[in-house]
Amino acid sequence: MTPFKLSDELIEKIEALIDSDSKHDLLQMLHDVHYADIAEIINELNLEEATYLIKLLDSKKTSDIITELDEDVRDKILNNLSSKEIAKEIVELDTDDAADIINELPDERKEEVISYIDDHEHAKDIVELLRYDEDTAGGLMAKELVKVNENWTVLNCVKEMRAQAEHVTRVHSIYVVDDNEKLIGRLSLKDLLTASTRSAIKDVYITKVDYVSVHDDAEDVARIMAKYDLEAIPVVDELGRLVGRITIDDIIDVIRDEAERDYQMAAGISKDVEAKDSILKLTRARLPWLLIGTFGGMMAAKIITSFQQGMGDYVILLSFVPLIQATAGNVGVQSSAIIVQGLANDSIDGQILSRLFKEFLLGLVNGGSIASVVLLITHFLFDTQYVVSLTIGIAIISVIIIAAIIGTFIPIFLHKRGIDPAVATGPFITTSNDIFGILVYFSIAKLILGF
Amino acid sequence: MTPFKLSDELIEKIEALIDSDSKHDLLQMLHDVHYADIAEIINELNLEEATYLIKLLDSKKTSDIITELDEDVRDKILNNLSSKEIAKEIVELDTDDAADIINELPDERKEEVISYIDDHEHAKDIVELLRYDEDTAGGLMAKELVKVNENWTVLNCVKEMRAQAEHVTRVHSIYVVDDNEKLIGRLSLKDLLTASTRSAIKDVYITKVDYVSVHDDAEDVARIMAKYDLEAIPVVDELGRLVGRITIDDIIDVIRDEAERDYQMAAGISKDVEAKDSILKLTRARLPWLLIGTFGGMMAAKIITSFQQGMGDYVILLSFVPLIQATAGNVGVQSSAIIVQGLANDSIDGQILSRLFKEFLLGLVNGGSIASVVLLITHFLFDTQYVVSLTIGIAIISVIIIAAIIGTFIPIFLHKRGIDPAVATGPFITTSNDIFGILVYFSIAKLILGF
Structure with a gap:
């Protein structure tokens, strides 16, 4: 099977045929194309062209096409059709798909569309399905069986x-x-x-x-x-x-x-955006998470400034802030991701304490390895006193352990409270770990070096 | 349907019955339990108990149980069974599941197990399936049709x-x-x-x-x-x-x-680990990514040290390193995640330039907003000169734009080269953005403030 491939040439060819109102050629060209592929084509057309195609094709096919369209494209096209035309599409669909489409309509249009469905049984079934929340079995089911x-x-x-x-x-x-x-x-x-x-x-x-x-x-x-x-x-x-x-x-x-939702949350994107969405929509999905990072960064700046004053000779410590921060962030994301995925798969039992202890041990192992690498590099590449290198090493181990424990604890805690633990991944966990990490780093340095 | 729930009590009860060799009670107790649920139980038992259960239950049921076990548990149990016993399980399975199990056996056992399969047609079908790579259609298919x-x-x-x-x-x-x-x-x-x-x-x-x-x-x-x-x-x-x-x-x-693989890569975890894996296995999956961050952090330290010497009065700039770094990291992960997901869904067409330009605009919008927040906060909360705040603001906008472009470009580039773009998410993108971000920040500061 040669998979269908959407290309700019294909889109241009179809746009040209629509422009020249070549109904016969279009019908012939799209006759053997699967509805899911036609939906991909229509997603790329402008509203006028899309509506033209939907009105041209047979409603047996267009009803399926409509279910496969991107939600925003579908909204616009349905808005361009009369209630009677929508009803004509709806009757061709299974009840679950029909209910999904009607659910997306503005409230005042829902009833109008339903009133145009001639088959009383079909209409009754659809109305029944509309009662259920879309995230429940009732919202997923079809009446056809x-x-x-x-x-x-x-x-x-x-x-x-x-x-x-x-x-x-x-x-x-x-x-x-x-x-x-x-x-x-x-x-x-x-x-x-x-x-x-x-x-x-x-x-x-x-x-x-x-x-x-x-x-x-x-x-x-x-x-x-x-x-x-x-x-x-x-x-x-x-x-x-x-x-x-x-x-x-x-x-x-x-x-x-x-x-997809878990992935996007971990990446600090509110759900439901795609690369092709508008800049406004993308900004709304991304800026809030970035601002969390901004406030975290400002808080870190405040912490650093407060330690900086007495630091004197040890100003070199400031150079290692990125290291502390990157490590804390990476460890936190790793720990939380494993927990979030385990909770999603139902493969984690609820024993918080033993899990935290395991993360503590893991932190010791990883922290020890990283601290050794850091000691080695600072010794050969940086002009630091031995006590400073040691300080950084000890701080790294502490930061890793704390980051691992925070990254493990927060998702389990949220899950127990009935909140989706995936919200705790991404910028949320990185930001809190940044702040804690930097605070721990300078506190340990102050303790050891005594500035 | 009351979903099956694995509990410590259930495991203990089954362990006690195995201990006391109560075959009849065990058979009765597990008679109506689905094989996928029994597999979950066996995953929690020790090897001896697990083997006892597998040998006790009917091979019609155990063959299905074996396909559902965790891979490491299955390996150990199969290792504990004779080739003849394994063949007895295999003959109950569809060819695809049978081939998957045989594929996991050590090479020298494969042939032995196959030689014990009496049904010649079945054996021939399985041998045919063994030829195909498991990531291909041939590796997924069954001969039963x-x-x-x-x-x-x-x-x-x-x-x-x-x-x-x-x-x-x-x-x-x-x-x-x-x-x-x-x-x-x-x-x-x-x-x-x-x-x-x-x-x-x-x-x-x-x-x-x-x-x-x-x-x-x-x-x-x-x-x-x-x-x-x-x-x-x-x-x-x-x-x-x-x-x-x-x-x-x-x-x-x-x-x-x-x-799962994409999610774990984004979180900086090599594929195929679970929360319940051993510390050694978890460390092997996590430490390499952390070391990438470590080397990045050391490089950032080198950059900061080299700028630090001439910095003089502007040492306050160092306090904002975490802000720059967090922002660069977050933006990079967001941009790359959207691209990686788009590529996975096949919803991104290959036009790199237009996509980069869009990220540039997005960076301007997000960067402008964040820079304003930063200007405001530094003005009220920090004792900085106006020119320093302005420097930080300009640097933030530049860093965001660069991070967005790197985060977009790298996955598309890897995809074009035939490399899984998901490797570019997580620590890889954060680390490179950390380094670029800090370099850009201090370069701009040096340019504006002239130290």
């Missing part, structure tokens, strides 16, 4: 499934419910293929079925599905009734979003 | 599928091949359910089928499957012959591993 009653026979079941399957893009499992719609088990397609047509479902279904509840956290659902290798999971309401199912492709988005 | 010949009828096909389905855990798609085993299309189960049994496959199959080649990069396969929402993708060899298929659950692992 294949379910059978325990009292049917396999033959009934196959017939009924043929009808239901019309509305379901991919059949993963067949869910078995009782007369009260309560989820009681599942059937695999394989079982159905191999069972006799006269058997009762009651006698062939599997009672063991994994499920989640509508209010379960989306990230927990992702963890469960990944851990148990599930390709779909049924969702039940408070009464245990089968109300929807979540498929693995939606979970991939959850996993990716979670990873 | 359902394929039909274009010349069959739907009835033939259903019969044949029943037989093939015995060996395939989950049927995603039915692949259609010609007489030369070349992949020519696919059939969905839905199509099969709704087609007449007398139709020829030739007349009902879909010719459009996505596929990858055995040598395609695993991360590219992940991107394709995620982008096109595929739950399985067929793999072809150099002649276009269908040789395997990759399922979405394997792709989830690829996506997670990729995200």
Whole structure:
């Protein structure tokens, strides 16, 4: 398979065809292109061109394209379509994608769009999904699924499934419910293929079925599905009734979003920006974190100034501030990153004390190695007294241990309080470690050198 | 569903049962526990206890457990089993998991284990998979799939599928091949359910089928499957012959591993360590990056010392070194993280110059804001001359712009050279920005203040 490649030439060619209103050529050119690829093309077009394409293409295809667009591009395009036109796209979509799109509309348009959906059942399903928070199982699930009653026979079941399957893009499992719609088990397609047509479902279904509840956290659902290798999971309401199912492709988005958010937080970027966003949006995501660093830097300056006055002969100590700071920052980020990732994977048990002790030992080992390197280099490259080198060495070990402990403690503490520990990575941890590191450095120096 | 929760009590209870050799109680207790959960339990046991459990449980279950264990635990347990015992586990597994396990064995044991696999076809398939690099489509694929010949009828096909389905855990798609085993299309189960049994496959199959080649990069396969929402993708060899298929659950692992690796690199940790690893292993992963910071710090010290001599009255400038350094580091990490993530998502086109210009503008905006804050604070909180504050402000703007440009340029440059741009994040970018930042700061100060 030759992967689709977005190129400037392709965009220019499409823009030219739109300019010259060459509908036939455009339709022919895009006929075999996957909707996810067309979405990438449209992301690069201006609003007018994008709207032109969306109106030109068949709504079976454009509905899928719309779900794949960048959120800001989608917002603008939907804003350019009438409620009736949006409804025409919505009816082509599965309920989960339909609800996601409607959720992005301004409140006053939501109802209008829904009122234009002719299929009453479909509209009812979408309205039901709108009730759930998007970060929950209810917010992820779709209403499209294949379910059978325990009292049917396999033959009934196959017939009924043929009808239901019309509305379901991919059949993963067949869910078995009782007369009260309560989820009681599942059937695999394989079982159905191999069972006799006269058997009762009651006698062939599997009672063991994994499920989640509508209010379960989306990230927990992702963890469960990944851990148990599930390709779909049924969702039940408070009464245990089968109300929807979540498929693995939606979970991939959850996993990716979670990873991206943690990564961006560690890098000091508020979530949800991309390289192609506007300078204003990027500044809003980046400046707050930089300002934290600024205030930390000013505080460090204050600390240094206060020590500087009595320093006299030992002004050489100031040259090693970057070393102290870089080390404290690096150690803090390493320690916190390991903890944050461990918490995300659920692979860390809560024993704070033993973990802090381990970081203390790690700090001793790393600190000792780094201090030796520093002693060696200062001895050969700098014109410092031996006692000054020693001071720097001792300070480095102390700073590393303190930085490691802060980097470990803060994420665990936040996690216990129910706050996302990822906020403690990046500039937050570096800044606090900068300040502590410099304070410890000069305090130790003052103690040893006695200025 | 009440999610399984690993607790100290549970581990202790199981250890006690193993101690007292209570086979029956253990079997009963673990009967309904999912293999992924038992793997979590075994990860916490000592080697003797772990081996006891593996030998006690049914090999249908233990084979799956073994695939889910932590790699180091698995290595030790396999080391404790005879080649015949390992072969007994292997035959229960799908070919992809089997090949992964055999790949981890020492070379001399590989052949021995394979020689104990009775099912010749299965052994042949596994040996074929061992040929491929684990980071390629061939390394991810399994041989288990359902394929039909274009010349069959739907009835033939259903019969044949029943037989093939015995060996395939989950049927995603039915692949259609010609007489030369070349992949020519696919059939969905839905199509099969709704087609007449007398139709020829030739007349009902879909010719459009996505596929990858055995040598395609695993991360590219992940991107394709995620982008096109595929739950399985067929793999072809150099002649276009269908040789395997990759399922979405394997792709989830690829996506997670990729995200974890990028995250750890950004945090200055070599890949593949966890909080519970030994201090030695953790030190090996962390110390090299810390040493980069150490050398950077020493270089910065050298720069500062060389400027310090002529500095005279302006020794106050030294107090602001942490500010300069923190700002340079933070900006560099932000810029590089956005680029690295954009490259990973394939959402960055290659225009270096326009991207650098954008970072320049961003640097101006952010730098201007931060410089104003710094001017204000130094004015009110520090006893500095106005010209010194101004110097610091101008230096901050320059440092931010340079850091942003370095942070943007390096990952793009590495990517163009075919090197993973993630190596440029974390300590690497912070250290180079520290050095450049301090050099620029003092150079500008010297220029303006003339010392």
